Amino acid sequence: MNVSSANVTVVLQYRDSFTKAVIKNMIVVVLGISINYINASLIHTFSKHQIFYRNPRYILFIHLVVNDMIQVTLTVMLFVISYTIYKINVSVCCVFMLLAVFTTENTPLNLACMAVECYIAICIPLRHVQICTIKRTLMLMGLIWTTTTFSVLSDLFITLATQPPGFFYSRVFCLRNNVFPHPIITQKRDNTYLVFLVIVWITIFYTYFRILGAAKRGLKDIKKARDTIILHGFQLLLCMTSYATPMLNDVLRQLFPMNQIDTLFACYIIAQILPRSLSPIIYGIRDKTFRRYLKTNLCWKVSP
Numbered sequence: 001m002n003v004s005s006a007n008v009t010v011v012l013q014y015r016d017s018f019t020k021a022v023i024k025n026m027i028v029v030v031l032g033i034s035i036n037y038i039n040a041s042l043i044h045t046f047s048k049h050q051i052f053y054r055n056p057r058y059i060l061f062i063h064l065v066v067n068d069m070i071q072v073t074l075t076v077m078l079f080v081i082s083y084t085i086y087k088i089n090v091s092v093c094c095v096f097m098l099l100a101v102f103t104t105e106n107t108p109l110n111l112a113c114m115a116v117e118c119y120i121a122i123c124i125p126l127r128h129v130q131i132c133t134i135k136r137t138l139m140l141m142g143l144i145w146t147t148t149t150f151s152v153l154s155d156l157f158i159t160l161a162t163q164p165p166g167f168f169y170s171r172v173f174c175l176r177n178n179v180f181p182h183p184i185i186t187q188k189r190d191n192t193y194l195v196f197l198v199i200v201w202i203t204i205f206y207t208y209f210r211i212l213g214a215a216k217r218g219l220k221d222i223k224k225a226r227d228t229i230i231l232h233g234f235q236l237l238l239c240m241t242s243y244a245t246p247m248l249n250d251v252l253r254q255l256f257p258m259n260q261i262d263t264l265f266a267c268y269i270i271a272q273i274l275p276r277s278l279s280p281i282i283y284g285i286r287d288k289t290f291r292r293y294l295k296t297n298l299c300w301k302v303s304p
Contacts, residue, residue: 016083016261021083024083024265025079025080025083027269028076028079028080028268028269028273029076029080031076031269031273031277032072032073032075032076032273035068035069035072035273035276035277035280036069036072036073038280039065039066039068039069039072039279039280040069041294042062042065042279042280042290042294043062043065043066043069045290045293045294046058046062048293049293051289051293052290052293054134056117056132056133056134056136056137057114057117057118057121057132058290059134059137059138059141060110060113060114060117060137060140060141061114061279063106063110063141064107064110064111064114064279065279065280067103067106067107067110068103068107068276068279070099070100070103071100071103071104071107071272071276072273072276074096074099074100074103075100075268075272075273077096078096078100078174079268081174082173082174086173087171087172087173087174088171088172088174089168089169089170089171090167090168090169090170090171090172090178090179091168091169093172093174093178093179094156094159094168094179094180096174097174097176097179097180098152098153098155098156101148101152101155101176102145102148102149102152104239105147105148105151105152105192105193105196106144106145106148107239107275108196108197108200108236108239109144109147109148109196109200110141110144111200111204111232111235111236112199112200112203112204113140113144114232115203115204115207115208115229115232116203116207117132118207118211118225118228118229119206119207119210119211119225119229120132121225122211122225123210123211151192154185154188155180155185155188155189156180158180158182158184158185159179159180159181159182159185162182163181163182197236200236201233201236204229204232204233204236207229208226208229208230208233211225211226211229212226228286231278231281231286234278235275235278235279238270238271238274238275238278239275
């Protein structure tokens, strides 16, 4: 969840050769475009069919997809900027960082909400319609954004209060720690992430074991719901890899001192790109209803 770790991977203490730099940027851009193309197809399918935008489960899913698109776009932009422009204006970087942190912190909270919805659908099916309404789903999404807003904007306010005005006109390598440098921000961020992750993991485990212990009524649906919760947990685990990125970088730096940039690049792909590719798999491909409409839309696009 630490957005700065996404860009630590491209801090060029050791410059890549021109060929290697081009190859890495092409890989990142192609992956980013591919993920965003798939996600855009999911959003298009969602918007075209009433069955989806009247279902809380798919509304939460598409909210996650939109977050992923913003996150992927920002990280790819910052990756390319780090190799081309290198340093940008602090104010511009602040905007990038705030958006990236918003979407990054939204992801685990959204996963927790999706797990709860899945639990209600399986374990309390008769009350699902009353509990999981469209209005409540939209309110829940608003609560997610409100929670992350308080968490993220405090970084900006602390920086405004502690840094001289000229700081925001300077140029820096666009890292979160470079534009929000106060030590209190780092401590607050770690504590906030810890609270978020504890809440989300408790939710994931609680819903999983409640579904696992559900009666054998609708066994097939229970198995599918259980597998979905496992995938949510795996996706959350991947999102948490950014926590371990600094330690992993230190270990890899000691093991491969001559290949630091390559190992950092691999960490970037694993921590930032890979988690964003799971959302299409979890619902866009696994969900039969969504898959059917998605295939119909794709076939319509390619038909003469």
